[in-house]
Amino acid sequence: MTTYYSEDHEWISVDGDVGTVGISDYAQKALGDIVFVEVPDVGASFAKGDDAAVVESVKAASDVYAPVGGDVTEVNGALEDAPETVNSDAGGAGWFFKIKIADASELDALMDEAAYKTYCDGL
């Protein structure tokens, strides 16, 4: 499995033609205490860059964008009752949704872990 990162701090971990999407550890730290997550409906269809989910901290709501286009195959329903999981395990149990990747070439525009780290260090 390879994990890619977007400049908007989403990650997508790719297994075959399905990607699991979440927000990065950098993003959860910047947001602070997460109190609500709205995940998309299963079956929802997104183009790359569409608003796909919402994450809310005490202070504000932020959009989570689809890092690639495709159809949502599964969502992390556990976040509804335990949104703080995104703070404690952003890269794992705090995943948001799974997407059937429509065009794998869209992954090429994303960063790998090393490039993303360099990107965050420069922010």
Add this chain to the structure above:
Amino acid sequence: MSELKQTQLHARHVAAGAKMVPFAGYEMPVQYPLGIMREHLHTREKCGLFDVSHMGQCFIIADDGTFVTAAKALEKLVPADIQSLEPGQQRYSQFLNKDGGILDDLMISRLCLDGHEHWLYLVVNAGCKHQDYAHLEKHLPDGIKLSIKDDSISLIALQGPKAADVLGDMAPALKDLTFMTHTDLPVGKNDIWCHVSRSGYTGEDGYELAVKHEDVDRFVEEMLEYKDVELIGLGARDSLRMEAGLCLYGHDIDTTVSPIEAGLIWSVPKHRRNGGDYFGAARIKADIADKQSKRLVGILPEGRAPAREHTEIQDLDGNTIGEITSGGFGPSVGGPVAMGYVARSHIKAGKDLNLIVRGKARPAKVVKLPFVPHNYHRG
């Protein structure tokens, strides 16, 4: 854009790891490494120290040396009873425009310091203070002086159930001070002179302290030596005041609403509700009589989704009946809380509403404010 101002405590905030943000022309700490959630809960459980030096502080003094002259002049601009203030008492009120819209909300105190009992001391919002000062300059009659103290006095607040233990240890007289009264005294091991009022903006017991610029940093340093005291940022200040059902100027109140619509009738004494010779008197009277005028109410969203400012409020038939003016997550409530204006038909606690969050109707209920009971020291 003009450069942001800094308070005397700026270096301390930065050293403490605060995230600094622009706020009302100042660079202010929105949160410290503890984070908004824990800062909020710490304030409710122990006590929090807030830098509110960006707020405006001024005095109103009559040349004739009497209190009544200054009080009468100020009563033209606010719907409160100022003449009845005793030395050492403080009152909450609002500057109103001629239409009864709220220009700002403020605290008004009559000093009790020997020889200064005719002085009125005002604390106004940072974002409004320049307009407030201009408003006062314009409308205070000859013979009344406005003295602005933003360049020499800092303002800090210690809020929470342990605040009285901390300040009572630094100056025993402060333990017995009651809510909405004040005193002037030397505090702490360095005998730093403070103007201390028992009031605040969190719903908790607590104090606001006006301290000279040159003293405030070492004063704060001494307070932070108490283990129950943590620095708290503007983020938690907002969630604390929201749970306490306290209005935030520019959000819950502004020139489009009157104190009556904003649910602040408690701050308008009976003898000033029936018209009178002050700005906005006719609106106050009319809004009390008008059964159609809207009201600010507490709104408890069901579920976990916060409803933020400007969220549309609908009745169960899908008719728009108002808008959220403050909304977010209440850490002590453990869920979302909100305040907003609704039509008079929907102001009763228990009324069901829908909040339109990102296009989806989410159920909510009108509730009595505050969300978290006030914990004031009334003596």
